[in-house]
Amino acid sequence: MMDQNQHLNNSAEAQPLKKRKTRCCNGFKMFFAALTLSFTCRALSAVIMKSSITQIERRFEITSSVVGLIDGSFEIGNLFLIVFVSYFGSKLHRPKIIGIGCIIMGTGSILTALPHFFMGYYRYSKETLINPSENSTSSLSTCLINQNLLLNTTSPEIAEKGPGKQSGSYAWVYVLMGNMLRGIGETPIGPLGISYLDDFAEEGHSSVYLGSLNAIAMIGPVTGFILGSQFAKLWVDVGYVDLSSIRITPKDSRWVGAWWLGFLVAGLLSIISSIPFFFLPKSLDKPQKERKVSVSLHALKTNEERSQMANLTNPGQKVTGNITGFIESLKSILTNPLYVIVLVLMWLQISSFIGAITYAFKYVEQQYGQSASETNILFGMVAVPTVAVGMFTGGYIIKKFKFTLLGFAKFSLFTNLVAFTFHLLNYVLVCESKPVAGLTLTYDGISPVASHINVPLSYCNSDCNCDQNQWEPVCGENGITYISPCLAGCKSSSGNKKPIVFYNCSCVEVTGFQNTNNSAYLGECPREDQCKRKFYFYIAVQVLHNFFAALGGTSILMLIFKTVQPELKSLAVGFHALIIRALGGIPAPIYFGALIDRACMKWSTNDYGNRGSCRIYNSTLYGYTYWGLMDSLKFLAFILYIVLIFTMKKKYQGKDTKQSENGKKAMNEANVESLNNDGHSAPPARTNNETHM
Numbered sequence: 001m002m003d004q005n006q007h008l009n010n011s012a013e014a015q016p017l018k019k020r021k022t023r024c025c026n027g028f029k030m031f032f033a034a035l036t037l038s039f040t041c042r043a044l045s046a047v048i049m050k051s052s053i054t055q056i057e058r059r060f061e062i063t064s065s066v067v068g069l070i071d072g073s074f075e076i077g078n079l080f081l082i083v084f085v086s087y088f089g090s091k092l093h094r095p096k097i098i099g100i101g102c103i104i105m106g107t108g109s110i111l112t113a114l115p116h117f118f119m120g121y122y123r124y125s126k127e128t129l130i131n132p133s134e135n136s137t138s139s140l141s142t143c144l145i146n147q148n149l150l151l152n153t154t155s156p157e158i159a160e161k162g163p164g165k166q167s168g169s170y171a172w173v174y175v176l177m178g179n180m181l182r183g184i185g186e187t188p189i190g191p192l193g194i195s196y197l198d199d200f201a202e203e204g205h206s207s208v209y210l211g212s213l214n215a216i217a218m219i220g221p222v223t224g225f226i227l228g229s230q231f232a233k234l235w236v237d238v239g240y241v242d243l244s245s246i247r248i249t250p251k252d253s254r255w256v257g258a259w260w261l262g263f264l265v266a267g268l269l270s271i272i273s274s275i276p277f278f279f280l281p282k283s284l285d286k287p288q289k290e291r292k293v294s295v296s297l298h299a300l301k302t303n304e305e306r307s308q309m310a311n312l313t314n315p316g317q318k319v320t321g322n323i324t325g326f327i328e329s330l331k332s333i334l335t336n337p338l339y340v341i342v343l344v345l346m347w348l349q350i351s352s353f354i355g356a357i358t359y360a361f362k363y364v365e366q367q368y369g370q371s372a373s374e375t376n377i378l379f380g381m382v383a384v385p386t387v388a389v390g391m392f393t394g395g396y397i398i399k400k401f402k403f404t405l406l407g408f409a410k411f412s413l414f415t416n417l418v419a420f421t422f423h424l425l426n427y428v429l430v431c432e433s434k435p436v437a438g439l440t441l442t443y444d445g446i447s448p449v450a451s452h453i454n455v456p457l458s459y460c461n462s463d464c465n466c467d468q469n470q471w472e473p474v475c476g477e478n479g480i481t482y483i484s485p486c487l488a489g490c491k492s493s494s495g496n497k498k499p500i501v502f503y504n505c506s507c508v509e510v511t512g513f514q515n516t517n518n519s520a521y522l523g524e525c526p527r528e529d530q531c532k533r534k535f536y537f538y539i540a541v542q543v544l545h546n547f548f549a550a551l552g553g554t555s556i557l558m559l560i561f562k563t564v565q566p567e568l569k570s571l572a573v574g575f576h577a578l579i580i581r582a583l584g585g586i587p588a589p590i591y592f593g594a595l596i597d598r599a600c601m602k603w604s605t606n607d608y609g610n611r612g613s614c615r616i617y618n619s620t621l622y623g624y625t626y627w628g629l630m631d632s633l634k635f636l637a638f639i640l641y642i643v644l645i646f647t648m649k650k651k652y653q654g655k656d657t658k659q660s661e662n663g664k665k666a667m668n669e670a671n672v673e674s675l676n677n678d679g680h681s682a683p684p685a686r687t688n689n690e691t692h693m
Contacts, residue, residue, distance in 0.1 A: 027284050028200050031095065032209065034276035035193045038102050039217035041270040042186055045109050047224030048262035049074070049179060051232075051376050054362050055259035059122060059236060060115075060172040061604060061612030064359070064596045068589030071358050073176045075585030077108075077183025082578045085188045088326075092282075094192045099277030104185030106270030112178030113260035113267070115171040122236045124254035141472070141486040142493060142502065143464035178263075183581075185270075191577060195570040198561065200284045206561075211395015211554050218388035225380020227265060232257035232372035247500060250371040252523060253615045254471070254604075257372055326571075333572050337647060338405075338563040343579055345640040346556060349416075351584040352633035355592035356626075362596070363626055366617045367431055368535040369527040378539065386543045390550025398555055405562055406648050408555045413641040415552030420634055422545040423627075429538045430623030431531035434524065436481045436616065438468070439601045443487060443507055445480045452601040452618075460507040461489045469605055471615045475525035476508040477518065483602070488520050499523075524616075595625050 049071065057067045085097070197213070198206045235246055236256040248255055333339050364375045394415075403411060437443045443458035457466075466486035474482050474490070482488035482505075489506030500522040508518045527535075564572040597614065599622040604612035 027281060030276065031196065031200075031280050031284075032213070034095075034273070034280065035098070035189075035197065036213055036216050037273045037276070038098060038189050038193070038270075039213060040220035040223075041102065041266065041273045042105065042189055043217050043220030044224045045105065045182060045186075045263075045266040045270060046074075047221045048109075048228060048266045049112075050357055051225060051228035051361055051372070051379075052259040052262060053358060054365060054372055055232065055236075055256050056172070056175060057362075057613045058124075058254060059256045059259065060175070062172055063611065063613065064362070064593035065590055066172070066593075068358065068591075068593030070172060070176045070179060071589040072586040073180040074183035074186075075581035077180040077185075078187050078581045078585070079578060080184055081187045082191070082574050082581065085192065085574065094188075094196045094282070095277040095280035097188045098192055099274040101185045101188040102270050102274030102277070105182050105189075106185070106267040106272075106274070108178045108180070108182030108185055109263045109267030109270060110178070111181055112175050113263035114178065115174045116236070116260035119171050121241060122256055124248060124252075124256070141466065141470065141484060143461060143466070143486050143489050143491055143506070191570055191573040194573060198569065207395050207398040207554060207558060210557070211392050211398075214554070215388045215392035215395075218384055218391075221384040221387075222380050224262070224266070225376045225384065227262050229373045229376035229380065231259065231261045232376060234258040234261070236260075247498070247522065249523060250373055251369065253473075255372070329568050329571050330575065333564050333568055333575060336564060338644065338651075339560070339572060341640055341644045341647060342556070342559045342563060343576055345637050345644065346560075346576065347579055347584050348633045348637040348640070349556075350580050351588045352630045352637075354585055355588040355633075356630050358589045359592055359596060359626065363622070364538075367619055367623060368531060368538070369524075370535070382539055383542055383546050386546045387550040390547040391553055394551045394554040397551075398558065403555065403558075405559065406645065406652070408559050408562070409641065409645050409648060412552035412556040412559075413638070413645065415548045415555075416634075416641070417638070419545045419548035419552075420631070420638070422541055422548070423631065423634070425541045426538070426627045427624070429534045429541065430627075431527065431534060431619050433601075433619045434481055434527070434616070435479065436473075436483070436601070437507065438483045438487060439616070441480065443482075445476070445478060445507060457487075458507065461487050464489060471602060471604060472522075473524045473615075474502055474505075474520040474522055476505060476520040478508055479525055479528075480508075481525045482507065482520065485520065485522075490520060592626075592629060595629060596622060599625055 053067055053071060056062075056070065057064065194210065197209055233250055234257055235241070235243055236258055238258050250257070360379070361372065361375045364370050364378065365372060370378070397411070398408075401407070433440050435441055435445075437445050438455050439449075439452040441448055442455065444460050449455050457468075464486050466484060468483070468487070470484045470486070472484040474485050474488055476482060476488060485493070485502045485505075488502065488508060490502035491504035491506075493503070494501040502520045502522075503518070505518050505520050508520060560572055560576050561569045596617075599617045600614035601618050602615040604615055
């Protein structure tokens with residue numbers, strides 16, 4: 001009978017435990033699902049911005065360095081809060097803070113799209129100005145004194161709308177402010193989400209969840225690239241103008257797609273993603289002692305140190321009383337040589353990545369003649385799934401082989417060396433600059449020029465009274481691009497009939513083509529076949545490079561966690577994010593853009609007479625500058641990898657036994673202290689085997 005009662009009592013005690021365990025698991029799964037959704041929306045917003053960089057540059061008539069500043073404003077927003085959110089946020093209700101961040105992030109995306117609704121309609125060149133009072137239009141200039149054959153460049157409504165609100169104004173500041181607000185909202189999602197995930201995941205499964213999180217979140221970039229591709233096909237003022245009046249195509253360097261639509265979609269989804277976080281608890285039922293009392297790299301050796309760490313992890317401590325603890329914690333991670341080396345190493349790597357991805361779309365468009373829509377599909381359907389597979393595979397390998405700290409460093413070094421090897425192949429895939437009369441060739445198309453600046457007119461167009469600042473490119477029958485029909489010496493055109501063709505072009509005629517009618521059609525000439533073939537090799541190289549780079553991505557991120565005390569991992573992630581954003585995310589797009597601007601051969605002129613966006617680049621100079629800057633940063637990172645590995649070996653070589661003994665001694669002291677304080681024996685803390693070499 002007693003046995004039966006005891007069995008019933010045990011069953012009754014087991015039921016609440018089982019419910020608590022189920023509740024814990026369900027709460028963790030809900031948080032993981034919500035965090036995955038927020039990561040997806042975060043990635044979606046980031047891709048929408050990156051894929052719209054070229055469109056924004058053209059719409060607001062700004063240089064690459066200015067658009068780099070706009071892109072870097074996201075990181076500026078992060079800087080306002082990242083460290084304090086990472087440190088103090090871990091002591092507050094982390095899920096709710098993440099939810100509030102998602103709302104702010106969505107609001108920022110919507111603000112980014114706002115300028116579209118109060119700016120005037122887009123005019124892709126100053127020559128499209130229409131004078132409504134005279135009911136006349138300017139035209140595509142041809143080499144004629146009598147300009148009676150006029151072509152409608154756009155509908156009258158386009159020029160009439162929004163006087164004074166031209167594309168050359170400072171409306172881009174609103175885009176910068178919206179992107180900055182998006183950065184502020186994104187701040188808590190990474191450090192608080194990952195630390196919460198690591199706190200309540202099953203023992204040894206953090207890397208798998210982290211790899212799965214990043215892999216599943218790749219749905220965001222894929223969706224972003226697909227949406228970006230579709231919106232790039234739409235004219236920026238779709239729904240407001242007669243599209244039949246738009247004579248340029250998406251492959252034209254002046255085309256601007258409906259860039260603002262992507263930001264509206266991303267903003268609404270981000271706000272929706274915030275909802276689940278407000279229904280999650282501050283902490284789950286997993287005992288904190290399983291992790292918080294664990295022995296780390298820096299074993300607690302004195303009573304003062306143990307007392308200090310106890311204060312840092314005391315959930316009842318007020319935030320206002322934590323300033324001293326914050327400073328001591330920051331000092332602790334900054335005096336950790338392994339953490340500092342990993343921090344600088346990742347700064348170099350991520351600076352290279354940020355600069356590359358910011359201008360990757362522009363590079364493909366300029367180098368291989370792809371439209372913005374085609375470029376988005378390329379990155380969305382090829383590059384992003386490769387990164388997702390690489391991240392997931394990397395997380396699985398880490399779990400399978402149970403890497404030590406040295407193992408993390410070696411694995412990351414190996415994968416990045418392989419990726420770097422493939423990356424070097426990009427130099428042989430750089431195309432030659434297009435043959436453009438007036439930039440790379442003389443206007444008669446015969447001789448190359450030493451410089452694209454102030455190329456003199458030729459006898460074939462010297463009597464045409466052409467505006468050399470105009471950019472209205474036409475492609476001659478000889479395969480040479482001319483800056484305008486007038487500078488090509490064209491005497492007549494096909495009128496409004498599409499495609500628009502120009503005839504009797506004297507500069508095309510002097511090249512010696514006897515069996516043609518010396519005509520040219522509107523638009524730049526397509527890339528030569530050799531460059532098109534290089535484009536397919538470029539895709540293959542990017543797939544291989546992205547896979548191996550992503551393969552080691554999780555392992556280098558795990559080094560941030562494992563080189564500091566578990567109690568400081570949230571701060572370590574936050575400070576890491578601060579440095580990456582301050583020294584990588586903000587300056588990288590600016591100096592990448594400034595160097596890319598040096599490769600420009602033809603600038604537009606905005607409505608205020610100032611230099612606008614670049615129309616065409618020196619492809620060779622662009623390519624070598626773009627890849628050279630990236631590889632310089634990567635090479636410096638490899639030097640730090642070697643320093644990191646040697647530092648680890650020097651620090652831990654022959655100290656495994658000693659560290660194990662110190663760990664056991666620290667655990668025994670902690671247990672004795674716990675017993676003296678509350679009269680109950682504390683369960684043994686686990687050792688952090690991953691920090692032992």
